[in-house]
Amino acid sequence: MTDVPPRTEIRxxxxxxxxYLRVAVxxxxxxxxxxxxxxxxxxxKAGEHLLSADELLRVVRVAxxxxxxKVRLTGGEPLVRKEIGELVAGMVRVPGVESVHLTTNGVxxxxxxDGLLAAGLRxxxxxxxxxxxxxxxxxxxxxxxxxxxxxxxxxxxLGFPSVKVNVVVMRxxxxxxxxxxxxxxxxxxxxxxxxxxxxxxxxxxxxRGRYFGSELIVARLREAHPDLAAESGSxxxxxxxxxxxxxxxxxxxxxxxxxxxxxxxxxxxTADGCIRNCLYSGEEHDLRPLLRGGATDEELxxxxxxxxxxKLVDGWAAQKASQSGPPRTSMTQIGG
Numbered sequence: 001m002t003d004v005p006p007r008t009e010i011r012x013x014x015x016x017x018x019x020y021l022r023v024a025v026x027x028x029x030x031x032x033x034x035x036x037x038x039x040x041x042x043x044x045k046a047g048e049h050l051l052s053a054d055e056l057l058r059v060v061r062v063a064x065x066x067x068x069x070k071v072r073l074t075g076g077e078p079l080v081r082k083e084i085g086e087l088v089a090g091m092v093r094v095p096g097v098e099s100v101h102l103t104t105n106g107v108x109x110x111x112x113x114d115g116l117l118a119a120g121l122r123x124x125x126x127x128x129x130x131x132x133x134x135x136x137x138x139x140x141x142x143x144x145x146x147x148x149x150x151x152x153x154x155x156x157x158l159g160f161p162s163v164k165v166n167v168v169v170m171r172x173x174x175x176x177x178x179x180x181x182x183x184x185x186x187x188x189x190x191x192x193x194x195x196x197x198x199x200x201x202x203x204x205x206x207x208r209g210r211y212f213g214s215e216l217i218v219a220r221l222r223e224a225h226p227d228l229a230a231e232s233g234s235x236x237x238x239x240x241x242x243x244x245x246x247x248x249x250x251x252x253x254x255x256x257x258x259x260x261x262x263x264x265x266x267x268x269x270t271a272d273g274c275i276r277n278c279l280y281s282g283e284e285h286d287l288r289p290l291l292r293g294g295a296t297d298e299e300l301x302x303x304x305x306x307x308x309x310x311k312l313v314d315g316w317a318a319q320k321a322s323q324s325g326p327p328r329t330s331m332t333q334i335g336g
Contacts, residue, residue: 009066010267013309018264019068023075024268026080027045027332030107031141033141034138038235042335051273061269069079069099073101077108079108080108083280088119100122102123109152113151125164128166129167129168130145131145151319164193165190169212173210178194181194185249186243190248191246192278198255214238215240228242229244237251264278270295274287277307278315282321283321
């Protein structure tokens with residue numbers, strides 16, 4: 001195995017530099033959210049078609065040699081993968097990786113959080129679309145709102161440096177809970193992030209009048225709290241605020257509006273080993289034949305760089321060009 005020269009950057013033709021790798025460690029999920037997949041689930045790939053722990057760690061190592069400093073583990077639901085603690089520990093040790101984070105639905109988090117923190121995990125994003133048990137069941141087709149909230153509180157008590165709650169806002173479904181979610185930030189150093197519904201399910205739930213845009217979310221927050229104070233946030237959080245006297249923050253992510261594409265720094269690796277240069281792109285670049293065919297790290301790095309150089313100017317252009325791309329019928333197959 002040959003080392004990739006350290007700190008070489010991955011840059012596209014528009015000058016964007018990619019230093020953030022999102023790694024889907026599984027397609028499987030223990031929930032069946034209405035905006036993600038049908039009740040019976042989707043056709044998850046068998047284990048041999050997914051990257052092994054060693055393959056995932058190698059891709060992270062190569063990417064870190066190309067300038068990636070932040071890694072986020074996603075899925076599917078990453079906590080259903082048994083080796084998740086070992087993966088975190090292994091990625092934390094990769095030279096050049098400054099932080100490893102994880103996005104989860106929180107159902108299994110309560111019992112895994114201590115081990116993940118000990119393994120070196122620096123941040124958690126927990127998906128939770130309703131604080132009400134009956135609505136949680138309606139959205140996810142599984143029980144567990146109280147269990148997820150307990151997981152969030154436990155993660156905060158453990159002292160994770162970053163804990164965020166992600167809320168996909170749906171008109172007439174949970175948009176009346178915006179202020180209830182914002183109230184979670186009153187005493188906890190928590191960021192609640194409201195996310196626009198995205199069109200990544202085969203049945204296109206977002207087209208059924210459920211879409212609730214970022215400007216409406218901000219307006220709803222301002223209506224209740226006219227003295228919202230602007231705050232700084234991550235590159236995906238276009239509107240970030242702190243309610244007066246609150247310890248945490250609220251943020252809005254314009255995932256469908258796609259107004260932040262110009263500052264994109266993300267590389268996406270699917271659980272079956274494909275690089276996607278944009279969430280909305282149908283084009284994929286398969287690393288698995290190289291990983292399993294004796295390719296060098298330089299060859300892997302070249303394919304990653306090539307994939308990112310093909311990135312289009314924004315998500316709208318990527319969506320338009322993706323009509324002939326390979327079909328992915330659920331966000332769980334793309335990597336969240």
